[in-house]
Amino acid sequence: MDSPCRWKEGDPLYRKLKGPNQWPDEKYIPEFKRTLQTFIKEMTEFSREFVHLISLSLELPYDALDQFLDPPDQQMNRLKAKRDIYILLLHHLFNNFVKYPPQDALDPEDGIQGVGPHKDPWLTFLLQVNDSLGLQVQNHSGDWINVPSIDNTFVVNIGTGLEGVTGGVTVATTHRVLNPSPGSNPRISIPFFQMLSDEVVLKQLDVPEEIKKMARKDVVSDADSTAYREFLSKNVGEGVLRNRITSHRDVGERHYPELL
Ligand SMILES: O=C(O)CCC(=O)C(=O)O
Numbered sequence: 001m002d003s004p005c006r007w008k009e010g011d012p013l014y015r016k017l018k019g020p021n022q023w024p025d026e027k028y029i030p031e032f033k034r035t036l037q038t039f040i041k042e043m044t045e046f047s048r049e050f051v052h053l054i055s056l057s058l059e060l061p062y063d064a065l066d067q068f069l070d071p072p073d074q075q076m077n078r079l080k081a082k083r084d085i086y087i088l089l090l091h092h093l094f095n096n097f098v099k100y101p102p103q104d105a106l107d108p109e110d111g112i113q114g115v116g117p118h119k120d121p122w123l124t125f126l127l128q129v130n131d132s133l134g135l136q137v138q139n140h141s142g143d144w145i146n147v148p149s150i151d152n153t154f155v156v157n158i159g160t161g162l163e164g165v166t167g168g169v170t171v172a173t174t175h176r177v178l179n180p181s182p183g184s185n186p187r188i189s190i191p192f193f194q195m196l197s198d199e200v201v202l203k204q205l206d207v208p209e210e211i212k213k214m215a216r217k218d219v220v221s222d223a224d225s226t227a228y229r230e231f232l233s234k235n236v237g238e239g240v241l242r243n244r245i246t247s248h249r250d251v252g253e254r255h256y257p258e259l260l
């Protein structure tokens, strides 16, 4: 779970993208590391069961999607954190992770968009910790719909990789986050990303014809899907690296100029 950096001279560059977790000092946040390690372990097991349910609902063997994931004991999943979490944790204990301040607390130059329209890579399980609105999903007609927080409930986002391997039956969720309206509380969320194995090349599964017919052809999305095409032509590690350096060009120019 505490992934070491696996890259060594001569290895593909994408192996540099995974490194050890940066835990805050226990003296400031006692139990933080242990609590989160438990959370990640339980989410890893739960998300594994969840992909089995997706396979079964597509009338495939329960483990049909496992080939795209690392074995359970080596799988590295990802929680998203922002730096100010550590400060928040001192006050509220565990349940805070990504914080979206209300619009009136933002620098006007930064706009009100917490995260722009996009699709995730594979499967995301999102805990909305408090009830400040911000997350929106785009329906098939192109309208943006608020996603309210419901107690003890995960929001599950389907990603482009999963859409690709099911031949479009499980449509990737286009979503975005707006900062909460002026005067609201900050919005807090904990996204858990189930990660694909870097070494696999995604390929379409043999989904039965009568299920494949259910794939929608008329989906409107404000997010483009180039990442998905990358995933189908190269292994996942290459696709992720290329996607990161194009979405964060400044970082790409500094660390991977030869790839741009
Ligand atoms: O914070 C959220 O609620 C969603 C964040 C998100 O969409 C992402 O990190 O991919």
Ligand SMILES: [Fe+2]
Pocket (backbone or CB within 6 Å): 118, 119, 120, 124, 157, 175
């Ligand atoms: Fe997302």
